[in-house]
Amino acid sequence: FYALDFTLTELKSLLVHERRDEKGNQVFKDRYQGEANFQIATFEEHIELVQQLNRQFGKDTGFYIEIKSPAWHREQGVDISQLTMSLLRRYQLDDSDKAVYIQCFDFTETKRLRNELGAKVKLIQLIAENDWQESTTDYDYLKTPEGLKDISGVAQGIGPWIPQILDLEKKAPTNLVTMAHDLGLAVHPYTFRKDALPANVSTHEALDLLFNKAKIDGLFTDFTDITIDYLSQ
Template sequence: MIRTLITLVLLSTLSLAAIARPVVIAHRGASGYLPEHTLPAVILAHGMRPDYIEQDLVLSKDGILVVLHDIHLDTVTNVADIFPQRKRTDGRFYAIDFTLAELKNLRVQERRDEKGLQVFANRYQEDGSNAELFRIATFEQQITLIRELNRSRGTNIGLYPELKSPAFHRAAGQDISKIFMAMLAKHNLNHAEANVIVQCFDFNETRRLRNELGLKTSLVQLLAENSWQESDNDYAYLRSPPGLKDIAKVADGIGPWLPQLVDFTSRQPTSLLLDAKALGLKIHPYTLRADQLPPNMNWQQALNLVFDWLKVDGIFTDFPDKVIDYLQNKQK
């Protein structure tokens, strides 16, 4: 009981959330309602007025930044139907093996598992009649779309791009970070006042972005589990106090997996939460989903956990409208 009281006092004292409302990040657009990262998902998300809309970035064969959750195409597009002979020996289809023109021929669909079933069974059910709406978008398309929606709607919704698998791209002869930096410069987005937060799982690349490539926007280090093989980083080290201190030298915050912040069995916060707050790092965990809740919690309990107890500074969510409704009702 005493430990719990001490923990709650520390959380209340160290939290940055008391300064401003936590930010809401539309994870892959309004992905709880429409196929992820498509322009319709961006438009729908923008109408929900989140603080940021996320863009996961990979490269095409001809070096164009496209918005796709990872380097593979087969789980979210009909690539196997259109280009059945283009899979690699591992049976996967890779975005970097296709030109932008070829990628534009693909239809984006709800994410599917190895059996071809929708990962989230109750999300958008495509019957084919609107298939033309859902195509792979370029990063530049999303930049200009969000900018114009901001202008016409009088809003200032930001970009939250993630550089996916930089080492993979370099091995294929492409420097995704340099191409990304050139795109920011083209649109005058590489400055401290830009409403942009850049994220990456690869800490080597996070440091390179800040120290070598001159990134001036806000920067977040994403945290994974070593078993996920997101990079060759030791994520156990990065979550430790020395690792967090290294992160704080170049980044403004961390993007941990939500279970890394709390033990759902004991309902106790992990040391990662307190250590990061003590260093002044903002905390934007992923991913809050109404259709994939933490163990033994309903939606309301999950929201209370994230915002009232953990007091995070922001959250990635597939359902930005639901999170915004909760936060607005709290302010009444």
């Protein structure tokens, strides 16, 4: 089943918990282990919560939105990109000067967001491996100078998989970040997890390799506190 097979009321009857495998075991054993009554929140509820917390605490925490499997959704009669843009505009968030990004693995959709839907918000092209079959996009091409140049025509940056920019075990960066920076593209790799690092790399060393050796501009992480503490030092 898919989310769109259910009503919102039905989805909100489900409980949200830490990721589990097919046998019901928690994948990341040291993370949150409780069984509290957490529910799915809508995108709009997240917007309201973050905006109100920003107002109360004088912060400018933004939004990083992913358009997931847009071609498949359109086959089901749902245009999630259009829905996303409509909601962002309702809250005056379709603005390149605000802390708002949209990311997508489908390069055709990234171009559609900019050229057809008129998105002003910052766009990030996610880069997978071709055998993941995230979309029909040729990611091997996107990692070339020509592919990156095509991305720079519509997006502000790329979101590569960490092993595409850095071999953590060998502690050696690739040239992908440099090529992207030469075209003015920001680089926001995914996903840094302190409980999924090579045995010979500490948390601090991994962040040091990413920010100071690979020279990334931002980072997707399940551990925002550790990353913020590292950057503040």
